[in-house]
Amino acid sequence: MTLPNTPAILVTGGAGFIGSHTVVSLIEAGFRPVIVDDFSNSSPNVIQRLEQITGKAIAYYTLDCLDLQGLKTVFAQETISGVIHFAAHKAVGESVQQPLKYYRNNLDSLLNVLSLMQEYQVQDLVFSSSATVYGQPDNLPVDEQAPLKPAESPYGFTKQVGEQILRDACKVSALRSVLLRYFNPIGAHPSGLIGELPLGPPNNLVPYIIQTAAGLRERLTVFGNDYATPDGTCIRDYIHVVDLAQAHVQALKHLQKQTEASYCEAFNIGTGKGNSVLEVIQTFIQETNQGLPYTIGPRRAGDVTAVYASVQKAEKQLDWHAERSLAQALVDAWRWQCSLK
Numbered sequence: 001m002t003l004p005n006t007p008a009i010l011v012t013g014g015a016g017f018i019g020s021h022t023v024v025s026l027i028e029a030g031f032r033p034v035i036v037d038d039f040s041n042s043s044p045n046v047i048q049r050l051e052q053i054t055g056k057a058i059a060y061y062t063l064d065c066l067d068l069q070g071l072k073t074v075f076a077q078e079t080i081s082g083v084i085h086f087a088a089h090k091a092v093g094e095s096v097q098q099p100l101k102y103y104r105n106n107l108d109s110l111l112n113v114l115s116l117m118q119e120y121q122v123q124d125l126v127f128s129s130s131a132t133v134y135g136q137p138d139n140l141p142v143d144e145q146a147p148l149k150p151a152e153s154p155y156g157f158t159k160q161v162g163e164q165i166l167r168d169a170c171k172v173s174a175l176r177s178v179l180l181r182y183f184n185p186i187g188a189h190p191s192g193l194i195g196e197l198p199l200g201p202p203n204n205l206v207p208y209i210i211q212t213a214a215g216l217r218e219r220l221t222v223f224g225n226d227y228a229t230p231d232g233t234c235i236r237d238y239i240h241v242v243d244l245a246q247a248h249v250q251a252l253k254h255l256q257k258q259t260e261a262s263y264c265e266a267f268n269i270g271t272g273k274g275n276s277v278l279e280v281i282q283t284f285i286q287e288t289n290q291g292l293p294y295t296i297g298p299r300r301a302g303d304v305t306a307v308y309a310s311v312q313k314a315e316k317q318l319d320w321h322a323e324r325s326l327a328q329a330l331v332d333a334w335r336w337q338c339s340l341k
């Protein structure tokens, strides 16, 4: 049960795909999330859906994190004990076309959050990072010690720079931070009430699969089957968004337990298992009995052959591991897609 005067956890981008699922997990764990979202890549309906799922009123502010004064009002009005910072642009291809938009938005919003955390003496920050920081790792499964590779896109670079900003800031202030390196988040809440809502044709595999199965796209193109993998298609670590959401709660609890300021650690958040594109397609067809027209096309620029996580650090230190299967994630994603009709 959440007490009325429980300090708030500020969730920037809390109406988005991962943010909304994290809000549910926070409430289930007894935290009081307060959302800041500009709804530029999410729907205001998400708020009612969150209320339906949790049975709680959801506090939210319609606000762009670039609006420093607006954000300051939130820090002034709420008693905030921690921040989970999701708000960012995330389309890899668009970031190549519009790099300045990505640098301005993703970096300035982080800087705004950090300056207000300092001003209002808020110590704990969970940051959305990404497995893209590893590029194609030299060793698999990739662990957190692996060197970061030159970013393939401005989007990826904003995650690397964001991590560095936090490492630097933690060294010289009371800030404590966990950097969560997400592998491939998929799936949806089992209620079918919240999920991923891509604007326009999806770039990511699972949204493309479910929209194709629903007849919204003619066919899925598999981007290359000549990679050095058992079936020739790329391998990724697909993690259910509900498991991912729970990792944020564990990260927050972990930060609250730290006795020292300046704590800053990165954690891989994946399942530890790799699946090929063809395995994902076959699992989807098996689990849902849907037809899924697909063809093999050329490779997509910037794709790495294989990446999947070593998850030992998160297991040991965050007391977290993924519990949901690929099949479950695909069934949940399909239920969500069907609810949109």
Ligand code: UDP
Pocket (backbone or CB within 6 Å): 184, 203, 204, 205, 206, 208, 220, 221, 222, 223, 224, 234, 235, 236, 277, 300, 303
């Ligand atoms: N992929 C594909 N067809 C699509 C979208 C993605 O074959 O329409 C492949 C892509 O080449 C990669 C995998 O699916 O091997 C996961 O891609 P996604 O964009 O979902 O995530 P990424 O790992 O690139 O961040």
